[in-house]
Amino acid sequence: MNYLFAFLTGGALCAIGQLLIDKTKLTPARILVAYVAAGVVFSGLGLYQPLVDLAGAGATVPLTGFGHVLADGVREAVAEEGLFGVLTGGFTATAGGIAAAVFFSFIAAVIFKPKDKSE
Amino acid sequence: MPKRTGKKTILFEKPPSIISSGSVAGKKEGEGPLAPYFDTIMKESRMGQPSWEKAERLMQKNSAQKALEKAGLAFSDIDYIFAGDLLNQCVSSSYAFREYDVSFFGLYGACSTIAESLCLAAVFAESGAAKNCLCATSSHFCSAERQFRFPLEYGGQLTPTSQWTATAAGAFIVSSSGAAPFVRAATVGAIEDLGIKDINNMGAAMAPAAAKTIGNFLADTKTKPSDYDLILSGDLGKVGSDMLLQLLKREGVDISQNHNDCGLILFDESQEVNAGASGAGCSAAVLASYIMPKLKSGELGDILFVATGALMSTLTVQQGESIPCIAHLVRLSHGLL
Amino acid sequence: MSVTVNDYAELVKERSPKSAVWKNCVSAYIWGGGICLFGEFIANLIIRFFKIEKKEALGFASIALIFIAIALTGLNVFDSIAKKAKAGTLVPITGFANSMASPALEFRSEGFVAGLGAKIFVIAGPVIVYGLSASVLYGLIIYIFKLF
Numbered sequence: 001m002n003y004l005f006a007f008l009t010g011g012a013l014c015a016i017g018q019l020l021i022d023k024t025k026l027t028p029a030r031i032l033v034a035y036v037a038a039g040v041v042f043s044g045l046g047l048y049q050p051l052v053d054l055a056g057a058g059a060t061v062p063l064t065g066f067g068h069v070l071a072d073g074v075r076e077a078v079a080e081e082g083l084f085g086v087l088t089g090g091f092t093a094t095a096g097g098i099a100a101a102v103f104f105s106f107i108a109a110v111i112f113k114p115k116d117k118s119e
Numbered sequence: 120m121p122k123r124t125g126k127k128t129i130l131f132e133k134p135p136s137i138i139s140s141g142s143v144a145g146k147k148e149g150e151g152p153l154a155p156y157f158d159t160i161m162k163e164s165r166m167g168q169p170s171w172e173k174a175e176r177l178m179q180k181n182s183a184q185k186a187l188e189k190a191g192l193a194f195s196d197i198d199y200i201f202a203g204d205l206l207n208q209c210v211s212s213s214y215a216f217r218e219y220d221v222s223f224f225g226l227y228g229a230c231s232t233i234a235e236s237l238c239l240a241a242v243f244a245e246s247g248a249a250k251n252c253l254c255a256t257s258s259h260f261c262s263a264e265r266q267f268r269f270p271l272e273y274g275g276q277l278t279p280t281s282q283w284t285a286t287a288a289g290a291f292i293v294s295s296s297g298a299a300p301f302v303r304a305a306t307v308g309a310i311e312d313l314g315i316k317d318i319n320n321m322g323a324a325m326a327p328a329a330a331k332t333i334g335n336f337l338a339d340t341k342t343k344p345s346d347y348d349l350i351l352s353g354d355l356g357k358v359g360s361d362m363l364l365q366l367l368k369r370e371g372v373d374i375s376q377n378h379n380d381c382g383l384i385l386f387d388e389s390q391e392v393n394a395g396a397s398g399a400g401c402s403a404a405v406l407a408s409y410i411m412p413k414l415k416s417g418e419l420g421d422i423l424f425v426a427t428g429a430l431m432s433t434l435t436v437q438q439g440e441s442i443p444c445i446a447h448l449v450r451l452s453h454g455l456l
Numbered sequence: 457m458s459v460t461v462n463d464y465a466e467l468v469k470e471r472s473p474k475s476a477v478w479k480n481c482v483s484a485y486i487w488g489g490g491i492c493l494f495g496e497f498i499a500n501l502i503i504r505f506f507k508i509e510k511k512e513a514l515g516f517a518s519i520a521l522i523f524i525a526i527a528l529t530g531l532n533v534f535d536s537i538a539k540k541a542k543a544g545t546l547v548p549i550t551g552f553a554n555s556m557a558s559p560a561l562e563f564r565s566e567g568f569v570a571g572l573g574a575k576i577f578v579i580a581g582p583v584i585v586y587g588l589s590a591s592v593l594y595g596l597i598i599y600i601f602k603l604f
Contacts, residue, residue: 002500003493010492010548011485018484018543021276022477028275028546029579032555035547036587044594052514057495060514061521061548062488063583069515070591078599086599090591097549098584100519101556102576104526109560109572112530114271116146116164116261116286170565270562272529273579274538274545274554279473314461315468323468327459358472365467369459394473 002056009051009058032063039067069093121242125339127332128306134455135244136297137237138251140407141185143178145260145286148396148404151386156408158185164261164286172206175259175288178400179204180215182288182407183255190251190292194219197292198249201236203227204257205284205399206266211257221253230325230354231308231428232256233289233403234447238305240293241449250295257288258398267318267433281319282356283392285385289403291411300414303421304450306336310430312443318429318436322359322382322394325427328446329355330366333425336448337372344374348419351410352446353402353426356382356395381405381426402426414453421452480542487537487544495521495548518549525550529557555579 013035020031042048048068051059059065073093077085091098122130142157149160159181168174179202187193200219202212203226212225228235233256240252261271263284269275293302311331315324329352337343344350355363360380367374381402382395406424413419427446436442459467499517503510525545528534534554538545545551556576563575577584 003496006496007489007493009489010495011489011544014488014542014544014547015481015485017488017547018481019477021543022475022480028543028551029582031543032546032551033582033586036583037590040587040590040594044597055492056510057499057514057517058489058492061492061495061518063547063549063552065518066549066552066583067587067590070587071594074591074595075598078595078602083599086592086595089595090588094587096515097518097522100522101526101553101580104523104553105557105560105576106572108526108530108557109564112532112561113564114261114558114561115532117264117271117535265562269579270558272532272535272554272558272561274529274535274541274551274558276538276542276546278475313459313464315465320468320472323472327464358468361471362468365471366459 005055006058009055010062013062013064035063036067039064040071043068043071066094066097121245125335127309127335128304128339129238129242130304131241131245131302133245134301134303135241135293135295137291137300137302137411137451138294138297139186139190139292140411141182141189141290142404142408143182143185143288144404147390148285148287148385151390153385153405153409156412157404158408161286164259171259171261171265172210175204175206175257175262176211176215178259178288179211179255179257182257182290183215183253186253186290186292192251192292194221197221197251197253199224199240199243200253200255201226201239202255203232203236203399205229205263212255228445228447229428229430230397230399230402231426231445231447232399233406234353234424234426234449237291237293237302237449238307238447241302241305244293244295247295252293253290254293255288255290256399256403258284258286258400260284260286263398277393278319279393280317280323280358281393282321282354282382282395282397283386284398285396285401285404287398287400287404289400289407291407299417299453300411300451301455302449303452304340306332306339306448308332308446310443310445312441314441316439316441318431318442320358321397321429321442322356323362324429324442325444325446326355326359326362326366328444329363329425329427330370332446332448333367333374333423334370334372336423344372344377347377347421347423349422350374350378351422351424352378352380353424354382354397355380355427356397358394384409414451417453420454421450424449424451483541484543487541488547491521491544491548491550521549522553525553526557529554530561552580552583
């Protein structure tokens with residue numbers, strides 16, 4: 001059942017993204033920014049956690065999930081560390097993902113070369 | 120001497136000749152319908168170079184060498200080079216020709232550059248300032264993509280109105296005397312901007328410039344579209360070509376019978392290039408490889424070549440400005456009547 | 457020319473080919489849903505073998521997807537998949553990973569520091585800037601509310 005909800009939720013979030021690309025003047029970069037910010041907002045309003053409970057990766061893998069992790073991290077850090085947590089919470093919670101993306105990208109760039117798309 | 124007529128047209132009374140041309144095409148271009156016509160088709164688009172930029176300048180140099188070879192000339196026989204490309208500060212051209220001691224004009228007219236250079240070379244040749252001029256332009260999909268759009272490996276989406284930057288180079292030798300084809304006239308375009316901001320719809324942005332230049336030429340010379348065997352626009356693609364026909368129709372000019380577009384000739388439908396090809400090398404290579412032999416043999420008697428260029432930069436696009444465009448026209452003919 | 461800016465905008469809009477919106481959305485749905493389903497599968501595997509919390513497992517699943525997306529970018533195939541998947545690869549964390557790996561590869565020719573190092577965030581940077589800023593704002597709000 002989890003798998004079904006993961007598929008349905010994740011797919012829906014992507015389809016909305018595509019609709020925004022095709023129907024509005026928003027560039028993909030702006031849409032990603034909007035998704036992350038929306039994730040923070042919905043998580044802050046307490047609306048995103050239920051979706052994660054229901055859909056698992058279907059809610060955490062799309063970029064709104066990145067926003068949710070940021071908000072979640074801040075919430076916990078503020079509870080534990082107070083004012084300092086306002087600044088550390090978001091980065092700490094997402095550090096794994098960002099560091100992974102930076103490091104893997106670096107390694108990829110050392111090993112691989114871009115290829116002409118016309119070949 | 121070149122003679123100015125009407126609003127924007129130059130007539131060449133003793134028309135300079137295009138004595139030879141050279142073309143280099145990328146792999147994808149070499150798999151398209153013009154494959155039999157190119158002088159050189161690249162086996163791989165890096166040409167063994169460490170960067171795309173180096174590959175592009177090599178392409179431009181090769182096309183020039185090919186043109187010289189066909190004319191039986193060397194760089195020392197050339198009085199002026201008029202060259203340009205899409206990269207910032209026209210680096211492909213300046214690096215391509217830095218080792219030759221030839222007077223050099225670097226031009227930027229985006230995809231219109233080859234028409235700009237042919238026009239200037241013809242004026243120089245007829246006025247006596249030069250005997251032989253070399254015109255060359257190039258574009259490379261990979262170097263253009265990374266400068267104007269996204270990294271090659273980025274999984275972005277292109278809209279159906281977007282155009283594919285051709286990997287191609289074309290070069291011409293314009294001489295004060297010689298055989299067909301001849302440069303008979305030129306109409307230099309003014310900057311035209313009808314408010315299009317979408318860089319994925321460059322054809323639509325450039326069409327008004329082409330319409331205006333063609334309109335000016337026909338009015339200045341008091342001729343009509345049917346007087347020419349072909350009106351060949353450079354790189355308007357599907358959307359831009361349609362817009363050009365629409366715009367001219369509103370002015371009461373119908374070119375639908377003899378119009379074609381370099382951006383539509385270079386690739387065929389199956390090559391997934393959305394609205395068609397573009398790039399400074401596109402119109403140059405199409406003209407150099409496919410059209411020149413037909414003009415030489417007389418299969419095409421009299422044509423108008425109208426290359427169009429979109430003159431924005433990545434900066435002005437980010438600042439939300441519309442795209443200023445230009446179109447230059449040269450009339451090329453087999454005979455001198 | 458007799459045509460005005462507004463007239464022309466109208467004409468271009470009317471005659472330009474449109475994106476195949478519904479077809480694109482279906483592709484995005486299937487690919488995006490598929491990637492999330494695969495993420496869920498990875499998370500479940502991790503829970504099974506390492507006996508950790510679901511929340512942590514989902515974090516690892518995202519990192520695994522980041523790894524796969526970057527490997528596919530390096531192997532020059534991510535962009536071909538994205539062409540079919542549309543927003544289906546863009547919206548998931550795979551799009552974020554690709555937006556960092558692709559400039560890293562592309563701009564290595566301008567050097568490791570000024571090229572790779574500086575340009576790696578050229579597309580993904582805004583996501584981090586605005587995501588992080590939103591989280592700080594949110595943190596401030598809950599902190600202030602807790603004071604009273």
